[in-house]
Amino acid sequence: MTGTYEPWDAQRATEIIAEYRSVEGPTVVILHALQHVFGYVPEPAIPMIASALNLSRAEVHGVFTFYHDFRKEPAGRHVLKLCRAEACQSAGGNALAARAEAKLGVSIGNTTADERVTLEPVYCLGLCATAPSAMLDGRVVGRLDEARLDALVAEAQR
Amino acid sequence: MTTRIFVSRDAGAVAVGADEVARALTQAAAKKGASIEIVRTGSRGLYWLEPMVEVATSKGRVAFGPVTEADAVSVLDAMLADGSHALRLGVAEEIPWLKRQTRLTFARCGVVDPRSVEDYKAHGGYKGLARALTLGTAGILDDVTKSGLRGRGGAGFPTGIKWKTVADASADQKYVVCNADEGDSGTFADRMIMEGDPFVLIEGMTIAAICVGATRGYIYIRSEYPHAIEAMNAAIAAAKRAGYLGAKVAGSAHAFELEVRVGAGAYVCGEETAMLDSLEGKRGMVRAKPPLPALKGLFGKPSVVNNVLSFSAVPFILDRGGQAYADFGMGRSRGTMPIQLAGNIKHAGLFEVAFGVTLGELVDDIGGGTRSGRPVRAVQVGGPLGAYFPRALFDTPFDYEAFAAKDGLIGHGGIVVFDDTVDMAKQARFAMEFCAIESCGKCTPCRVGSTRGVEVIDRIIANTNRAANTTLLQDLCNTMKFGSLCALGGFTPYPVMSALTHFPEDFGAPPRLQAAE
Ligand SMILES: Cc1cc2nc3c(=O)[nH]c(=O)nc-3n(C[C@H](O)[C@H](O)[C@H](O)COP(=O)(O)O)c2cc1C
Numbered sequence: 001m002t003g004t005y006e007p008w009d010a011q012r013a014t015e016i017i018a019e020y021r022s023v024e025g026p027t028v029v030i031l032h033a034l035q036h037v038f039g040y041v042p043e044p045a046i047p048m049i050a051s052a053l054n055l056s057r058a059e060v061h062g063v064f065t066f067y068h069d070f071r072k073e074p075a076g077r078h079v080l081k082l083c084r085a086e087a088c089q090s091a092g093g094n095a096l097a098a099r100a101e102a103k104l105g106v107s108i109g110n111t112t113a114d115e116r117v118t119l120e121p122v123y124c125l126g127l128c129a130t131a132p133s134a135m136l137d138g139r140v141v142g143r144l145d146e147a148r149l150d151a152l153v154a155e156a157q158r
Numbered sequence: 159m160t161t162r163i164f165v166s167r168d169a170g171a172v173a174v175g176a177d178e179v180a181r182a183l184t185q186a187a188a189k190k191g192a193s194i195e196i197v198r199t200g201s202r203g204l205y206w207l208e209p210m211v212e213v214a215t216s217k218g219r220v221a222f223g224p225v226t227e228a229d230a231v232s233v234l235d236a237m238l239a240d241g242s243h244a245l246r247l248g249v250a251e252e253i254p255w256l257k258r259q260t261r262l263t264f265a266r267c268g269v270v271d272p273r274s275v276e277d278y279k280a281h282g283g284y285k286g287l288a289r290a291l292t293l294g295t296a297g298i299l300d301d302v303t304k305s306g307l308r309g310r311g312g313a314g315f316p317t318g319i320k321w322k323t324v325a326d327a328s329a330d331q332k333y334v335v336c337n338a339d340e341g342d343s344g345t346f347a348d349r350m351i352m353e354g355d356p357f358v359l360i361e362g363m364t365i366a367a368i369c370v371g372a373t374r375g376y377i378y379i380r381s382e383y384p385h386a387i388e389a390m391n392a393a394i395a396a397a398k399r400a401g402y403l404g405a406k407v408a409g410s411a412h413a414f415e416l417e418v419r420v421g422a423g424a425y426v427c428g429e430e431t432a433m434l435d436s437l438e439g440k441r442g443m444v445r446a447k448p449p450l451p452a453l454k455g456l457f458g459k460p461s462v463v464n465n466v467l468s469f470s471a472v473p474f475i476l477d478r479g480g481q482a483y484a485d486f487g488m489g490r491s492r493g494t495m496p497i498q499l500a501g502n503i504k505h506a507g508l509f510e511v512a513f514g515v516t517l518g519e520l521v522d523d524i525g526g527g528t529r530s531g532r533p534v535r536a537v538q539v540g541g542p543l544g545a546y547f548p549r550a551l552f553d554t555p556f557d558y559e560a561f562a563a564k565d566g567l568i569g570h571g572g573i574v575v576f577d578d579t580v581d582m583a584k585q586a587r588f589a590m591e592f593c594a595i596e597s598c599g600k601c602t603p604c605r606v607g608s609t610r611g612v613e614v615i616d617r618i619i620a621n622t623n624r625a626a627n628t629t630l631l632q633d634l635c636n637t638m639k640f641g642s643l644c645a646l647g648g649f650t651p652y653p654v655m656s657a658l659t660h661f662p663e664d665f666g667a668p669p670r671l672q673a674a675e
């Protein structure tokens with residue numbers, strides 16, 4: 001939940017970077033650690049990582065933008081991920097995704113105007129035997145039908 | 159007397175209420191003043207029965223499922239009194255769907271406590287390692303080669319040959335890397351093992367490390383798998399405490415340190431060289447081969463890179479000998495395959511069986527047809543890069559070569575079932591779209607071709623110059639197939655072309671006669 005993230009703090013970021021800078025292949029580890037604490041990786045973090053690891057700013061920026069997980073802005077208060085991959089499609093996932101979009105008034109990949117809910121696609125959660133699947137703030141939900149989806153959307157809007 | 163009750167902590171069970179059921183059972187027992195102990199296991203893989211709950215009895219573990227929170231009181235009563243219940247399934251091991259399987263890799267999954275080394279050992283764990291330590295490099299290689307084990311990640315490369323290449327290389331540092339990126343839709347076997355029997359993976363990687371002389375290992379787990387990440391971290395810590403990881407593995411002279419690394423939402427990072435770049439902290443770009451990762455892998459050092467299931471098959475092989483594993487299977491596909499039945503299928507779950515079972519048996523007989531109750535129309539085998547099969551090809555046996563001969567692949571063993579409401583032109587479009595989203599961008603046929611592919615299929619669907627655009631789509635698929643550096647661009651034509659070939663009517667062409675029943 002985004003509500004539990006700390007506000008951006010350069011001093012705290014410096015400490016996090018220092019903690020992980022000597023692991024093997026640190027860049028992705030550091031980006032994860034920063035996002036874990038702040039909920040996103042703000043622009044000023046990129047040159048900080050670059051100088052700590054002796055990399056160019058462009059290199060770190062390139063890594064940051066390559067991966068779908070990393071955010072440059074905070075997400076909504078809740079993040080609802082709907083699985084859009086084949087097994088969930090076969091079990092009625094497309095109609096449920098359209099229903100969630102209609103209920104929230106945003107298309108997948110966007111945040112509601114009140115900044116409460118970010119609706120995102122995910123390509124398989126490994127719950128394909130209890131499809132269709134979703135994840136709300138890290139909690140997994142399977143066997144979605146209209147009623148279960150509606151309850152999930154309502155929970156996300158709270 | 160304390161009654162032992164088993165509830166799965168597998169993400170697939172949790173997603174349908176296992177945590178709530180465990181809590182409700184605890185509350186119900188407290189109210190009754192009954193003494194129970196709840197053990198959180200992995201899943202047995204009978205997902206349509208999850209949350210499945212078991213109780214230890216003198217006859218064995220008796221199962222109930224699917225249990226809801228509301229059933230907790232009555233199920234607990236039936237458990238304590240050994241009484242009847244509508245959800246009572248009998249002794250778990252006797253459930254026909256489980257009994258029909260050959261569980262070598264998944265023997266312990268759903269049975270043991272995945273946080274306990276002791277429980278793992280009590281169920282035959284670490285016997286393979288003990289024997290490996292007496293055999294040394296040559297002996298281990300001999301068994302792994304004899305077993306006929308081929309990589310379960312998709313490509314099916316012989317594991318013994320890979321390990322020998324790394325063992326023969328000389329370097330100051332070697333690595334063992336486990337590919338737990340499991341990005342294919344319809345697959346969840348890696349996740350189940352990591353959550354349900356993580357020590358079997360640790361043991362398999364440890365045997366690999368001893369075999370090739372590696373002292374460091376990584377498990378690259380996709381970020382979409384938080385439960386697996388937690389389970390592996392807990393298991394690694396437990397194995398360290400028990401002396402199975404660290405400076406002296408099981409009291410031997412071998413050192414082996416193991417660490418979990420988390421992916422960041424990129425399907426292409428399941429490709430082994432992209433995964434190595436990602437582990438090095440870079441963009442997950444596919445590397446040209448050669449050099450092979452076995453010789454120049456992680457940080458340029460010789461590295462064993464294998465899938466979760468490949469490593470997890472090894473403890474059995476070392477415990478019982480390579481021949482015991484090779485005794486199962488057909489042709490050049492030896493041993494068992496943990497097959498994953500997914501999507502719109504009645505009996506969805508994990509079915510481990512010797513190679514050779516037909517697609518039709520898997521879908522109709524074992525899977526029980528669709529969950530929706532409508533006729534099965536198409537099944538996609540092997541993830542988003544795998545072909546769509548019509549019923550007419552249901553006699554194809556599950557075997558690497560037999561699937562290749564039908565222009566398909568078994569990949570990581572996922573089978574996704576679609577009923578007759580599926581629109582195959584839309585599925586073909588999705589395959590191209592997925593490739594466009596996930597392309598690493600290194601080569602043009604993949605990067606540009608996939609986006610073009612979406613546009614061309616859109617035109618076919620809209621009935622704009624259908625014949626010409628269908629020819630164009632075929633040409634595009636050929637260019638991608640032969641001009642791409644890795645299988646993301648190279649294999650996306652499989653789902654597209656199979657949809658077009660077997661279901662032409664969905665693309666506005668006359669139906670194929672042999673596809674009709
Ligand atoms: C686009 C792409 C995605 C892949 N994803 C995975 C994956 O998620 N897990 C995996 O084990 N192998 C995956 N592979 C195959 C790996 O490149 C490699 O063959 C495998 O890790 C080798 O291990 P094995 O021999 O034990 O199968 C993928 C390949 C490609 C081209």
Ligand code: SF4
Nearest residue numbers: 598600601604644647
């Ligand atoms: S085929 Fe696609 S994913 Fe593979 S190397 Fe080329 S651009 Fe990258």
Ligand code: FES
Nearest residue numbers: 083088125127128
């Ligand atoms: S395809 Fe949706 S969970 Fe696997």
